[in-house]
Amino acid sequence: MSKPIVATTSLAGCFGCHMSILDIDERILDLFDLVEFNKSPIDDIKTFTKQCDIGIIEGGCCNSENVHVLKEFRKNCKILISLGECAIMGGLPALRNGIPVEECIREAYLEGPTVTLNKEGILPNDDELPMILDKVYPCHEIVKIDYFLPGCPPRADLIWNALVALLTGNEMDLPYEVVKFD
Amino acid sequence: MSEIIKIVIDGKEIEATKGQTILQAAVNNGIYIPTLCAFDGIKPKASCRLCTVKVNGRAMTACTTPATEGMEIENNTAGINEIRKAIIEAIFVEGNHFCPSCEKSGNCELQALGYRFMMMVPRFPYSFPQRPIDATNPKLLLDTNRCILCLRCVRGLKDENGKSLFAIKHRGVHAEIVMDHEVCANISDEMAQKAMNTCPVGVIIKKEKGFDEAIGTRKFDKQPIGHEIENKFNQGGN
């Protein structure tokens, strides 16, 4: 039987959730025995080369590129997991959600106390750059998400237990200490 | 002498003192009923509805309903816990709860309820409201993004002249907690700490105090909210 295929990505996240995946320590060797990785920063495969079983999403959607990648994941993965606070509720990037985009951009590129080099007052506006969204969206407000693993970052044991449950078809082991929002 | 009565919670007969609320009777008998707006020593207001139980089949708030002889109460059932979980989720999406950057994280009652009821994601859409922060007081920070309008602060925090430290402004969805700057101008460290402890969430924060406890050592890191009530009679083994 072929191994289940896993893909992962970081959208508007800090890669902390991916670090937490690595935090399963030596169990990572078991994981590589159990699954095959496709598109993921873990193996640096940039585009989907086949249909995947499990897609793991870190980070919410703050720009058009995040939305595009998330939709690609939905198309190419049977099961999608929102991993971490940012994927689940926007997380720290969503602190800007109460502030109009224009004000954020002005602060970042023109008026902020750390803006020293932008003498001509240039605002990022190139076709190559993704458009920033009006606010940061939780992933499940953009596509259907099947499972949610909270935490900032999610505890390594939570990630491991979830993967084991999905791969074995058994019920997930959820001790009190592993479900945390920080 | 106080009169002893009998009530039944989830099929278990317990004793209560006449005049006690269902909540008080339950706590005295080691039965946990989740609460948010109720606070020891403050007259209950029943604003959060989390303590909802069914009394003879009707939904009532345990923090305000007096226990009466022979009451049949449903508390820890799948149906009622599902209602409570929905209330917790509704409270989360109504405000801005960024737990990873919150000074109260680990000691917050709302968050702890999220843990106890295994909230993996709220079923409602996030509203991301715009709410003010007041950092002008030298000892206290007021971040209303996290306010659940339980009114514990308004009801429970008074100065020596009986003046409230906090008040509520506006009505309905616009309701907002504000600090009385005159009353709070010279507040003591003890009072500032009491204010922080009275707030179940991370709105009232004592300055220079946040993040001073390591993850793993905070109140709800290892033990769920309510365990101290449930374990009341199990202390000391056997």
Ligand code: SF4
């Ligand atoms: S008040 Fe509680 S639930 Fe809200 S952000 Fe702070 S820790 Fe989280």
Ligand code: SF4
């Ligand atoms: S500030 Fe805290 S205690 Fe006061 S109403 Fe808001 S949540 Fe309750």
Ligand code: FES
């Ligand atoms: S604790 Fe009873 S209604 Fe809030």
